[in-house]
Amino acid sequence: MLAESSPPPEARPSPQPTPVPAVSGKKRKRGAQPPPASSPAPSDPGTPEVLTSRSDISSRPQLKVSRGPVFIPIAEASPYCKTELIGVNRVGFRYIPAGIKPPGAVIQFRTIESHPCSYRVSWEDRSPFIHVTKDGLGLLGTKGHRSARGNAPVREGKWYMEVKILRGGGESSNEGMREGCHVRLGWGRREAPLNGPVGLDGYSYGYRDKTGEKVNLSRPRPYGRPFRSGDVIGMYISLPPKRVAKPKDPSDPGNLNRERIAIDFKGQEMFEMQEYPQSKEMTALVDYSGKSSNSISLPSSTSKKGNGNKLPERSGAPTSTTQNKDEDLRPLPLLEGSRIAFFVNGACQGVAFQDIYDFLQLRQSERKAKEKKRYREGMKESHKDNPFDDGTLGYYPFVSLFNDASVQINPGPDFLFPPPPDIDAVLDESSTMDVERHTGTWRPICERYPEFMAEQWEFDEREEQEAQANMAEISTQEKVAAQKKAQREKKKREAEARKRAKVQPEKSPSVGPGTGYHTLVQPQPSPLRHASATTYENLPPEAMSSPAPLNNADTPGPNEGYSDNGEEEVGDTFVHSNKPDGSTTWIQPTTDDSH
Structure with missing residues (x-):
């Protein structure tokens, strides 16, 4: 992107300033002429005279x-x-x-x-x-x-x-x-x-x-x-x-x-x-006030005016031992x-x-290269x-x-x-x-x-x-990083799933939806859970008043006669007597285990 330096011009350049007409009732500002703008290059026909936004x-x-x-x-x-x-x-x-x-x-x-x-x-x-x-x-x-x-x-x-x-x-x-x-x-x-x-x-x-x-x-x-x-x-x-x-x-x-x-x-x-x-080494040569007999090269072993620092040696010239002590030059x-x-x-x-x-x-120098770069005053x-x-x-x-x-x-x-x-x-x-x-x-x-x-x-x-x-390398690195991230997320999801599976409580299977029965949690479920329910309505009064057991051998004992869910039990038969219309639902056992 372009760094901002000045607003784009709005007119074609002209050596002569364009006069600004005076506005009635107001004084015209001095120097209010629009700045001249740059003209298209002669070798580029069709170049627009007005440039658009800097950002575009x-x-x-x-x-x-x-x-x-x-x-x-x-x-x-x-x-x-x-x-x-x-x-x-x-x-x-x-x-x-x-x-x-x-x-x-x-x-x-x-x-x-x-x-x-x-x-x-x-x-x-x-x-x-x-x-x-x-x-x-x-x-x-x-x-x-x-x-x-x-x-x-x-x-x-x-x-x-x-x-x-x-x-x-x-x-x-x-x-x-x-x-x-x-x-x-x-x-x-x-x-x-x-x-x-x-x-x-x-x-x-x-x-x-x-x-x-x-x-x-x-x-x-x-x-x-x-x-x-x-x-x-x-x-x-x-x-x-x-x-x-x-x-x-x-x-x-x-x-x-x-x-x-x-x-x-x-x-x-x-x-x-x-x-x-400009380097301080070159500045040191300019500040040197002595005279040299050599008109082409200047000696660098003479002390600098005003202090005891030594001037830098020209490459190829003999180097004095005292000058090597000054590592800055x-x-x-x-x-x-x-x-x-x-x-x-x-x-x-x-x-x-x-x-x-x-x-x-x-x-x-190595010390200079390792130092954090500092920007000079007034520099971007x-x-x-x-x-x-x-x-x-x-x-x-x-x-x-x-x-x-x-x-x-x-x-x-x-x-x-x-x-x-x-x-x-x-x-x-x-x-x-x-x-x-x-x-x-x-x-x-x-x-x-x-x-x-x-x-x-x-x-x-x-x-x-x-x-x-560089862009290709960055793209490859981003792709590899995305793949690693996806793998990490997948492993995280699998670990969470395993954790949920461990803490989930065991539940007994229910009779099924729509049956109207409560879930029975027993070590050994009763075979009646597999019974098929048949509703007998409009039975004769004698059947409604004194239902006879289907099998005398299955007459309930002292502790029998009612199921755990409040239903009257007769032998192997459950009788629902709580219907709103007064009808009775009979459940007849069946030997069909397909249900």
Whole structure:
């Protein structure tokens, strides 16, 4: 089900607010215009313009492409726009478009695309102060350092792209601007903040236009030549093959696990995820105030400013015995053999960074894993910390703009300054290079987007299969439980029946219904119980007054003459004399035992 975020829209979106007519006798409230609603995706004809209730998912359209965003130009005839009706990432949370699956699926939502379906800047994963063109390749800053990431990460392999500087290098967009416009370019992880420049912390690696320095952990180091407006910057990254998670290690950070919730965002479906938090190990490196002679990696054996805690060791570096005493700071793993390099108008500036930090999360300690999960302040209870890979971890192209700086992204495959066939050979200053052998060692980043979406859909299918297997297992368990319950009830009923049979008193058989006799309980029932009753009515008076015994031998003795039930007994004959009409009922013995 969709989590409630905002009421569904009631009208189609429009850049211009719809005026509300004034009501006579009442003042019109300011800001009473209805909010704009999301429009149907252009690729889905027949999509209803008005969405129905949030709770009735089956009535919603099954989109393949998101309805958003809605572009609103920042000025008349300006190519740069604001984007509305999308979930722009904010502190602690991240959003991507979601779609509804056909009926019958266990998981009702899936990952979908948004227009244009190609490599570009992410509509959701950027600062709201970064304005964009409708193709997602043009970016314009406003004030301060604001950043944006691409819409697909690099997880392994060698990738290349270009960025043309339209305004930067200190150029001013107006006379009143004191500091001018600046650009920083580089690569960053998901944990890197969007309201700061690339290179601000250990989660991103940047290249400055003003000085040509490289920046990481907010520490500029000499690197290449400065660049300014009109220059074309090539960005290259090489990552080793992605490590395969160990199947027998449930705590391996490389295990795939998604923690996302489908929400209703202004009438359209979005996935809301908890953003990965920054680790205290990385924060400790940022707080380190000492200087290092190594421009690529920082030492971790120097004490942290303000206390005696030791900085975490980079994986592969020697570990000091004093640092191992601090069990709270975990080692920061590296991607051995990885490197980042930049080109300016086709000229290689050399290796900027190598053996960069791994983009996977740090392994949870056993104590942390056993602790009850606590939710951070302001977080929904349904959100959970995710120490594993959700399929979107990696390094993204990271563009930071200061003031009114602007750039144009070129993801390829055609570049203004194509790089050499083997960039690594150039970086290693190899004297011999077999062009045919090394052709195609890098790829344009435009090819990464379809791969990334295929990965997401594969993850969706895997989750659906796991959910179906889960449902089948639950159904089997419920069936077995129902059978056991039925057996227990049957045994209980049988036990109760046996118990009733034991406590039930013994009863003598009665003469039968309708005979009019009382039940005689005797050790040996009298044979008279088997007699057949014959009623003699209108007998002659002499028979009525002095009935003669049928057999003189059966004349009753002193204690005989009346039966136990008050009937007069004559020999073997019972005489009823209590009939209302005065008639007498005679019972004549019979030798027929069939009764």
